[in-house]
Amino acid sequence: MIRPLPLFIGLRYTRARRRDGFVSFISASSMLGIAIGVMALITVLSVMNGFEKELRERILGMVSHATVNAYDGELNDWSGLVDTLQARPEVLGAAPFISGEAMLTRGGEVTGVLLRGVDPALEGRVSEITEQLIAGNINELRSGTYQIVIGSRLAQRLGVGVGDPLNVVTPEARVTAAGILPRLRRFEVAGIFEVDMAQYDSSVALIHLDDAQRLLRLRDGITGVRLEFADLMEAPRLVRDIALSLPGQYLVSDWTMQHQNFFRAVAMEKTVMFIILLLIVGVAAFNIVSTLVMAVQDKQSDIAILRTLGATPRTIMAIFIIQGSVLGVVGTLIGTAGGVALALNVETIVPAIEQLFNADFISGDVYYINDLPSDLRLHDVWRITLAAFGLSLLATLYPAWRASRIAPAEALRHE
Structure with missing residues (x-):
């Protein structure tokens, strides 16, 4: 088989048994460092992707893709608005709320x-609350019965279950013979939900829309209309279209506006983590410089002989670029394979380690979630692989250039 001369010699130098064992050790450590760095980078980004995806799904299970509110804080004659929004093809569901x-x-x-008045018949169109119930039924929220659905942590704190009474106190004051007193109403627990997020499980309660109107003295008004889209990632564009098409003045916002700072912080953390872990790959890749510098020093006589036989400086440079690239490619492939395997099984490995050491690494009392999710994305794998290979290739340029500048006569003088 005829192969290009630089490829043939470069691969042979890679496979050859070196006289200096220290060179081999540095080569192996460079390859291992690249593999570990790539594996860590793929795994960490997959976990952060899973964390972001899990939070987005849980948050959007309680909040809506978009909301339409009135400028003055109260919407009247809102049934026509709900019908108008529901008729739009991109809107899967529209439901009023207080x-x-x-x-x-x-x-x-x-x-x-946070007290939220909802219509049980329409709420399932814009949230997943019915799927998050662990006790009771949201359909028990009937007008005038004063039933309430609360989160699991809230139920534990108050020591209540389905069927137990509790009092709801609102800041709306009423004047009595005894003075000004807050409004108080006895409710009965109709259901308990759990979304595994302390922010909602401990601070959100749902009641019927009509009961909320009576309790908060809104007459027939509501706070706004919640919307569900077919594609949540299209929410910013769709919200702009809806705001321009609606007659009258409304405040229209989407989930990216409501949680903008949070998701921006997560995206920034992912970027910073990518840069930090890429530095590990960079340090390992630039160990290739040391390997090739010593290899060039060891092969000076070979370089001189090749030059006298007609090899050009470009050929010599290509030989050592290929030798260093092989180390980078092998380390990158090993790291990619290990990272993909670890990312796909992290949800199994972490619980096993927790059980082995009887420890809880992800506590729901501290973090938003109580498990470690993973979401492996192909474009992240490609980006990390190409970045690692690019750093490895960059690390070969200087030693290869030095090798191409060796003068044959000077190299053979001491042989």
């Missing part, structure tokens, strides 16, 4: 909550 703050009391326990 939002307000309140306190829940039970015995000596008092806690603040």
